[in-house]
Amino acid sequence: MSANNLVTLAVATRKFLLETIMSEFMRNSDAFTWAMESDPRLRSTVVTVVLLDRSPEWDAVRARFDLLSRKLPMFRQRVVPSPPPAPPRWEYDPDFDLGYHLRRTATPGAGTLDDVLEMARVAQMQDFDRARALWETTLIDGLENGGAAVICKFHHALTDGVGGIQIAMHLFDLSEDYRQREPLPAKPEVSRASPLRGYRATWRYGTGLLGNALTGAVKWAPRVMYDSVRRPLAAAGTAMATATSIYRTVRPISRTGSPMARDRGLIRRLGVHRVPMPQLREAAHRCGGALNDAFVAGIAGGLRLYHEKHGVAVGDLHLTMPINLRTKADEMGGNRITLMRFDVPVGEADPAARIAVIHRRTRAVRDEKSLPYTQLIAGVLNLMPRWYIGSVLRHVDFVASDVPGVPVPVFLGGAAVTEQYAFGPTIGSAVNVTLLTYVDTCALGIDVDTAAIPDFDVFYDALVAGFDEVLALAS
Numbered sequence: 153m154s155a156n157n158l159v160t161l162a163v164a165t166r167k168f169l170l171e172t173i174m175s176e177f178m179r180n181s182d183a184f185t186w187a188m189e190s191d192p193r194l195r196s197t198v199v200t201v202v203l204l205d206r207s208p209e210w211d212a213v214r215a216r217f218d219l220l221s222r223k224l225p226m227f228r229q230r231v232v233p234s235p236p237p238a239p240p241r242w243e244y245d246p247d248f249d250l251g252y253h254l255r256r257t258a259t260p261g262a263g264t265l266d267d268v269l270e271m272a273r274v275a276q277m278q279d280f281d282r283a284r285a286l287w288e289t290t291l292i293d294g295l296e297n298g299g300a301a302v303i304c305k306f307h308h309a310l311t312d313g314v315g316g317i318q319i320a321m322h323l324f325d326l327s328e329d330y331r332q333r334e335p336l337p338a339k340p341e342v343s344r345a346s347p348l349r350g351y352r353a354t355w356r357y358g359t360g361l362l363g364n365a366l367t368g369a370v371k372w373a374p375r376v377m378y379d380s381v382r383r384p385l386a387a388a389g390t391a392m393a394t395a396t397s398i399y400r401t402v403r404p405i406s407r408t409g410s411p412m413a414r415d416r417g418l419i420r421r422l423g424v425h426r427v428p429m430p431q432l433r434e435a436a437h438r439c440g441g442a443l444n445d446a447f448v449a450g451i452a453g454g455l456r457l458y459h460e461k462h463g464v465a466v467g468d469l470h471l472t473m474p475i476n477l478r479t480k481a482d483e484m485g486g487n488r489i490t491l492m493r494f495d496v497p498v499g500e501a502d503p504a505a506r507i508a509v510i511h512r513r514t515r516a517v518r519d520e521k522s523l524p525y526t527q528l529i530a531g532v533l534n535l536m537p538r539w540y541i542g543s544v545l546r547h548v549d550f551v552a553s554d555v556p557g558v559p560v561p562v563f564l565g566g567a568a569v570t571e572q573y574a575f576g577p578t579i580g581s582a583v584n585v586t587l588l589t590y591v592d593t594c595a596l597g598i599d600v601d602t603a604a605i606p607d608f609d610v611f612y613d614a615l616v617a618g619f620d621e622v623l624a625l626a627s
Contacts, residue, residue: 177240180530183534184533184534193601200588202301202302203299209567228245230282244340253284259294269423271303289302312478323564404540413549414604416604424595424598425598427596429589439504450615450622451615453621455615456498469550472493503621504625547580551577558590574586575597
């Protein structure tokens with residue numbers, strides 16, 4: 153068989169396997185997220201809170217979620233284990249019940265935002281029923297001033313932040329006049345899985361890996377050999393740079409940067425803060441940075457002030473930041489991110505200098521040569537002991553996630569969306585602060601591990617002051 157025919161066969165085999173077989177398996181990064189939850193402190197539950205000016209039309213909301221569950225398979229699928237070495241796979245839930253995942257209730261208190269956040273906090277701490285699809289939505293009626301709220305809870309394996317916004321745009325309308333934009337597709341036909349299905353799927357998974365290896369070998373081996381012969385020093389340098397980058401990505405962290413926020417537990421506190429987006433962006437631009445740099449600088453300033461209030465000196469702290477890898481070719485939903493870790497100058501008191509340093513370090517992280525190997529790295533991490541992975545993650549100080557949200561006013565079931573907040577998981581850190589933009593506002597969702605930060609109110613005041621420092625640069 154000629155080389156051209158071999159390449160054609162390998163590519164065709166790989167395409168067939170990916171499209172018809174491999175799609176049911178979790179990506180390595182999602183399987184890593186799923187498996188590390190053997191330690192409940194590392195759960196990857198995401199909660200979003202949407203505030204409405206009034207109660208929406210319930211039938212309209214239900215129709216939208218029904219449509220969404222039929223268009224996106226994972227909204228009707230559960231995760232089932234596979235025999236080793238295959239990762240878990242997505243499988244349609246034969247007992248899927250929209251009424252279980254979509255609920256309606258009245259506020260248990262006076263109907264304040266704090267009452268909604270308390271419900272969101274409890275939802276964030278509760279694990280999913282792993283025999284069902286990994287999402288739950290609750291509409292809360294009876295808020296003060298006639299408002300309502302929607303709490304959406306989903307597992308991070310279902311989608312990332314940007315994918316979640318894409319999904320949200322299929323729920324929202326651009327006006328209060330609700331309309332069903334398309335007819336409901338038929339429900340997927342679901343059959344009970346046979347006992348041998350998992351083993352057959354594992355065999356196909358192994359075949360798929362072999363096809364991928366064959367394609368990679370045929371495609372890249374000639375180029376590697378050519379570069380090694382014609383440019384040996386450059387080839388060796390590239391290989392060393394890539395290996396060094398991968399090490400920076402997975403390097404172990406033996407202790408927290410913070411000398412005080414070291415403990416980790418299961419209790420969470422949620423808070424919110426709103427920052428005007430034009431001012432935050434202007435502050436960033438005046439210091440040669442981007443919006444995300446000013447966002448991280450605000451968190452860093454809050455952490456410095458929090459330590460100062462306790463009389464504790466602090467230097468650099470370990471940050472985990474999701475990096476978006478999504479392209480226009482990627483389907484809606486799913487995860488297309490990688491988690492990068494680097495140190496942030498929390499001890500720097502000058503907010504302008506803080507933004508400048510964060511900008512340089514973030515740019516270096518976004519240019520890491522390890523990014524194309526995200527799934528391969530996650531696959532290797534899946535083979536490592538869970539206790540080791542947990543010990544590394546629990547030494548990260550904080551998580552910061554910047555999610556570009558909806559740029560225009562939207563409506564749900566005829567009700568106007570007034571505010572939106574997202575609360576990302578701490579995954580072993582002391583605090584996760586997630587920025588979700590809506591129109592011209594940066595809404596901050598603050599998720600605190602109370603074992604690390606027991607005095608939430610003190611931390612919240614420090615965080616607000618940290619952002620005030622940054623916003624003052626725009627004056």
